[in-house]
Amino acid sequence: MTRTTNLLLSTVAAFAVSVAAPLAAFELDPRFVDNDGDLVADIPTDESEWVDPDTLIFAYTPVEDPAVYAEVWQPFLDHMAEVTGKNVQFFPVQSNAAQLEAMRAGRLHVAGFNTGSNPIAVACAGFRPFAMMASLDGSFGYEMEFITYPGSGIETVEDIAGRTMAFTAETSNSGFKAPQALLEAEYGLFVDVDYTPAFSGAHDNSILGVANRDYDAAAIANSVMTRMVERNVVFPDDIVTIYQSDTFPTTGYGTVYNLHPELQEKVQEAFFTFEWEGTSMAEEFGRSGEEQFIPITFQENWSVIRQIDEAMGVTYECQ
Structure with missing residues (x-):
């Protein structure tokens, strides 16, 4: 269902x-x-x-x-x-x-x-x-999340303005298409105008990039992050979620x-x-x-x- x-x-x-x-x-x-x-x-x-x-x-x-x-x-x-x-x-x-x-x-x-x-x-x-x-x-399904790291100064989606936002690839739903649509439609934030995009190539790259503070924020599939936490690739204290979507x-x-x-x-x-x-x-x-x-x-x-x-x-x- x-x-x-x-x-x-x-x-x-x-x-x-x-x-x-x-x-x-x-x-x-x-x-x-x-x-x-x-x-x-x-x-x-x-x-x-x-x-x-x-x-x-x-x-x-x-x-x-x-x-x-x-x-x-x-x-x-x-x-x-x-x-x-x-x-x-x-x-x-x-x-x-x-x-x-x-x-x-x-x-x-x-x-x-x-x-x-x-x-x-x-x-x-x-x-x-x-x-x-x-x-x-x-x-079945997963949720798109906007994540950042503790102390980034990003507490709400609006705070992404002026910062670097990591996406995965232009073909990705939760890694680019859905978050870009959401940022524009709901928050009035436009790529290359209100924030700087970066493309990591994969969800795990984006998650590691945020955990290592290479990116200010990222749009990711939380099912990938769950598996990475379970494998101790990243730790819950490395990540802060500021937005979660409905299920895709x-x-x-x-x-x-x-x-x-x-x-x-x-x-x-x-x-x-x-x-x-x-x-x-x-x-x-x-x-x-x-x-x-x-x-x-x-x-x-x-x-x-x-x-x-x-x-x-x-x-x-x-x-």
Whole structure:
């Protein structure tokens, strides 16, 4: 179940007022078709366009230390290999752009794209998301937080004026798009006018940057911060939260559109039959209340993210 509530929607609506004209509906790159109207690329009807690799390449959303997550994901990758009958390789990515380009170029078959990158991956790379991590009761998502460090002089959102605000990347929902919309719509703070932006590349980089006082403030996903605190990478006393949003959907997992349809079904089976208990996946993601994979749809679960993109005037330039 989702927990996104009226505050986020009112923020989108408030910012949308400043947009001169409504944007066109969400559209896929012309090389994809969507005959069933579910907003994701259809599997090609021409079997010659299907790909059936000996090795499936999997990538998790960019993090500061991909090697750590390669070990975390290994039990799941072993399970996917068993279910699909394929070799499965973890592909460490350093940026959202690199991950998107890898799928668009055919070098990435299965992936977890972060919240803000999901619409771009769907529109430009033929990404077909079908799963999300959730707690055992079926609830899912994370909150965007504005954080600073003790003694920074920033006690309210308004105090960000004149300071350096760290974002992650322009494709990130909680790391850039939603906070920028909120700062403009609710607080009248405009990037490059009222505060100086910095781009760290990842949520953990932003969190460490604030803890080390390299940035005055940052917009981050609190699920990432929870896991970092649990691992003692940062400590609660290093961080002060001055704002917390309502809940957003989290990383969406899926396949590239032209993967052999039977293989796509097997990949989905691997996600929904994985036994979490006692694994490194449970140890790592359980810290933020994520303990299973549940089915999702891009059309329903990412509707609020598409609203934010529309409110901000985001368009997708698929190269």
